[in-house]
Amino acid sequence: MLVCALLVATPAFAQDATGAQPWMDVGKSPDARAALLVAAMTQDEKFALIRSRFAIGEKKPEEALTAAGYVAPIPRLGIPAQGLVDAGLGVTNPGGARAGDHATAMPSGPMTASTWSRDIAFKGGETMGREAWRQGFNVLLAGSVNLQRDPRNGRNFEYAGEDPLLAGTLVGESIRGVQSQHVLSTMKHYALNDMETARNFHSAQIGDRAMHESDLLAFHVAIEIGQPGSVMCSYNRINGTYGCEHEELLNNVLKRDWRYPGYVMSDWGGVHSASKAANAGLDQQSAGEVFDKAVYFDGPLRMAVGAGVVPQARLDDMVHRILRSFIAVGAFEHPPQRQPVDDALDAIGFDVAQRTAEAGAVLLRNENGVLPLAPGVRRIAVIGGHADKGVIAGGGSSMVGWTSRGTSAVTGLAPTTWPGPVMFQPSSPLLALRDALPDARIDYVDGRDRAAAARLAREADVAIVFATQWAAESVDLPDMRLPDGQDALIAAVAAANPRSVVVLQTNGPVELPWLDAVPGVLQAWYPGIRGGEAIARLLTGAANPSGHLPVTWPVDVSQLPRPTIPGLGFKPAQKPEDTIDYDIEGANVGYRWFAAKGLTPRYAFGHGLSYTTFATSDLQLHAEGDRIVARFSVRNTGERAGAAVPQLYVHLPQGHATPMRLAGWDRVELQPGETREVEVALAPRLFADYHPDDRSWRIAAGDYTVVLGQSAADTGARAALTLPARRLD
Numbered sequence: 067m068l069v070c071a072l073l074v075a076t077p078a079f080a081q082d083a084t085g086a087q088p089w090m091d092v093g094k095s096p097d098a099r100a101a102l103l104v105a106a107m108t109q110d111e112k113f114a115l116i117r118s119r120f121a122i123g124e125k126k127p128e129e130a131l132t133a134a135g136y137v138a139p140i141p142r143l144g145i146p147a148q149g150l151v152d153a154g155l156g157v158t159n160p161g162g163a164r165a166g167d168h169a170t171a172m173p174s175g176p177m178t179a180s181t182w183s184r185d186i187a188f189k190g191g192e193t194m195g196r197e198a199w200r201q202g203f204n205v206l207l208a209g210s211v212n213l214q215r216d217p218r219n220g221r222n223f224e225y226a227g228e229d230p231l232l233a234g235t236l237v238g239e240s241i242r243g244v245q246s247q248h249v250l251s252t253m254k255h256y257a258l259n260d261m262e263t264a265r266n267f268h269s270a271q272i273g274d275r276a277m278h279e280s281d282l283l284a285f286h287v288a289i290e291i292g293q294p295g296s297v298m299c300s301y302n303r304i305n306g307t308y309g310c311e312h313e314e315l316l317n318n319v320l321k322r323d324w325r326y327p328g329y330v331m332s333d334w335g336g337v338h339s340a341s342k343a344a345n346a347g348l349d350q351q352s353a354g355e356v357f358d359k360a361v362y363f364d365g366p367l368r369m370a371v372g373a374g375v376v377p378q379a380r381l382d383d384m385v386h387r388i389l390r391s392f393i394a395v396g397a398f399e400h401p402p403q404r405q406p407v408d409d410a411l412d413a414i415g416f417d418v419a420q421r422t423a424e425a426g427a428v429l430l431r432n433e434n435g436v437l438p439l440a441p442g443v444r445r446i447a448v449i450g451g452h453a454d455k456g457v458i459a460g461g462g463s464s465m466v467g468w469t470s471r472g473t474s475a476v477t478g479l480a481p482t483t484w485p486g487p488v489m490f491q492p493s494s495p496l497l498a499l500r501d502a503l504p505d506a507r508i509d510y511v512d513g514r515d516r517a518a519a520a521r522l523a524r525e526a527d528v529a530i531v532f533a534t535q536w537a538a539e540s541v542d543l544p545d546m547r548l549p550d551g552q553d554a555l556i557a558a559v560a561a562a563n564p565r566s567v568v569v570l571q572t573n574g575p576v577e578l579p580w581l582d583a584v585p586g587v588l589q590a591w592y593p594g595i596r597g598g599e600a601i602a603r604l605l606t607g608a609a610n611p612s613g614h615l616p617v618t619w620p621v622d623v624s625q626l627p628r629p630t631i632p633g634l635g636f637k638p639a640q641k642p643e644d645t646i647d648y649d650i651e652g653a654n655v656g657y658r659w660f661a662a663k664g665l666t667p668r669y670a671f672g673h674g675l676s677y678t679t680f681a682t683s684d685l686q687l688h689a690e691g692d693r694i695v696a697r698f699s700v701r702n703t704g705e706r707a708g709a710a711v712p713q714l715y716v717h718l719p720q721g722h723a724t725p726m727r728l729a730g731w732d733r734v735e736l737q738p739g740e741t742r743e744v745e746v747a748l749a750p751r752l753f754a755d756y757h758p759d760d761r762s763w764r765i766a767a768g769d770y771t772v773v774l775g776q777s778a779a780d781t782g783a784r785a786a787l788t789l790p791a792r793r794l795d
């Protein structure tokens with residue numbers, strides 16, 4: 067049976083804890099237990115642990131469950147099998163090969179990030195971890211925290227936005243949630259895999275300081291909070307060296323400076339050498355027999371160890387790191403149990419997905435009270451976006467294609483093969499709206515006939531256009547435009563009915579050329595398995611929007627650091643370049659770039675409207691020992707309950723290369739008229755600069771201003787603070 071591999075006889079060994087198998091003693095630390103195990107292992111057993119096999123297709127080991135990777139157990143020592151499954155938006159089931167398995171399709175990464183809620187991020191991780199465990203896996207390839215440097219990156223929907231503190235914090239919480247279920251989580255893709263075009267060879271060019279103050283900071287924060295068992299090194303090169311053989315990033319930064327105790331696994335097809343990679347800090351090769359030129363971490367590495375090119379101690383360290391991570395998450399004592407599908411558990415997952423979507427949708431624009439829909443609204447035109455069937459999802463290895471509601475609600479859309487198929491989660495906004503407003507007449511047209519759509523809109527009190535943009539792993543978007551003539555459709559509908567609303571389901575920011583004619587815009591990202599229900603509740607006011615952008619929304623590509631990038635999209639006319647120059651913006655990703663260049667985006671980072679209003683007051687700043695603390699009050703000044711997301715930005719002393727940085731925030735639920743005193747500990751690293759010369763973070767003596775606002779563009783209340791020079795630990 068498929069299950070047995072993951073259910074090796076660990077519990078029996080665990081009972082024998084103190085006898086012949088002292089590493090089973092749960093009273094010992096993970097490191098002590100791993101050291102005992104390594105000492106008891108043969109060389110062959112060690113080599114068996116440092117490579118996973120691809121568990122999809124013809125080379126799948128017979129006993130493995132179909133999923134991204136598998137390492138056989140070592141029953142003699144009570145070492146469990148490693149069952150590796152994708153990914154960060156729910157548990158995938160490639161091709162539906164695991165008959166009967168289904169999972170909660172979570173909203174996309176930016177949607178979770180838009181909640182600015184540690185709790186929601188944790189619950190999402192916990193849900194995915196629990197579902198992975200119950201499907202027989204003990205590794206979830208989650209924890210995607212590459213920074214969004216460009217809205218055209220095809221994988222932005224897996225990530226958590228552009229800010230290192232926000233992304234690192236929320237992804238860290240999600241990882242913590244996964245691992246609370248005895249399922250080891252990765253954090254990926256380390257590092258600078260910020261574009262997909264030519265991802266297997268392009269080199270991300272960036273200076274040390276800029277790298278540490280942006281992408282690496284996000285990874286570091288996520289590690290501190292989430293303590294992921296494994297870090298997945300990326301495909302791309304960084305300053306000329308492949309991510310999975312990057313001594314500086316793996317050995318020096320990750321393992322030495324950050325004292326990371328876990329193991330580094332490669333991305334699938336990311337290994338190019340044996341001794342170079344092993345000596346640089348790679349601990350496990352993933353599916354090399356299918357994706358790499360050689361299974362480097364078998365024959366070639368055995369030779370290198372035999373010849374002393376890779377020390378035996380390094381091999382032992384690789385094995386130690388792997389084992390201690392499985393021990394640390396409790397994977398030895400709590401082997402995954404494949405269990406029949408459980409409706410009650412499904413309902414819990416779906417509720418988490420819906421709560422995330424309701425808290426993460428961002429109300430970008432709401433003029434003339436077009437939203438929420440008036441209770442007495444009689445006729446509504448719903449147009450386009452397959453809203454009669456479902457909500458769109460992103461493509462690639464993270465796609466959750468099997469839920470208890472079945473597979474894609476819309477089939478046959480190109481591309482139908484990798485990185486497709488294009489997936490629509492079966493959660494129809496149209497049906498959810500009809501349920502929510504039983505007295506209204508709600509008609510639907512698919513939008514292919516623009517004139518028919520305009521006619522329907524004209525007859526309605528309100529017209530709602532659903533616009534979608536599909537994005538996927540391995541390919542970037544060619545531009546920032548909605549595809550398939552949807553801009554023209556929206557313009558036609560808006561011309562026919564001034565009370566038009568656009569619900570966007572996109573990878574991230576897109577151009578909004580029709581904006582002046584459309585009073586209401588809701589950004590619903592890829593909203594997951596309960597997206598339709600969440601959107602209906604937000605549009606009708608049953609839920610109050612509280613999402614805030616985790617990315618800056620540019621007007622168009624001309625505002626980006628790299629307006630043109632050769633080779634984007636499917637079948638590009640130009641060849642991709644070998645390098646991407648990230649030093650153009652350096653650490654000034656997103657809102658920092660806009661502030662440094664004096665550019666006005668369409669919507670600022672942190673922007674998000676509500677059906678109520680909030681006011682903040684009494685901002686005070688204190689430096690208390692090593693802590694910098696902001697205190698203020700926030701009040702709900704409107705008529706509805708809602709959640710405020712007050713944000714604190716530090717403005718660095720005059721002349722600093724980075725004008726401002728998000729240093730803290732809170733998310734506060736408030737009843738109408740309610741006031742709350744809030745205390746936010748600001749992250750000292752956001753006041754500091756990274757100094758590559760001595761690898762330290764130092765706050766420079768000077769005058770700092772902290773601005774409390776509802777977005778990065780809000781000039782809100784400000785308070786000043788003079789800080790002495792200080793080196794952070």
Ligand code: BGC
Nearest residue numbers: 134152153207254333334463
């Ligand atoms: C992706 C990873 C994924 C892995 C296994 C790679 O192509 O970049 O994110 O976890 O495949 O499916």
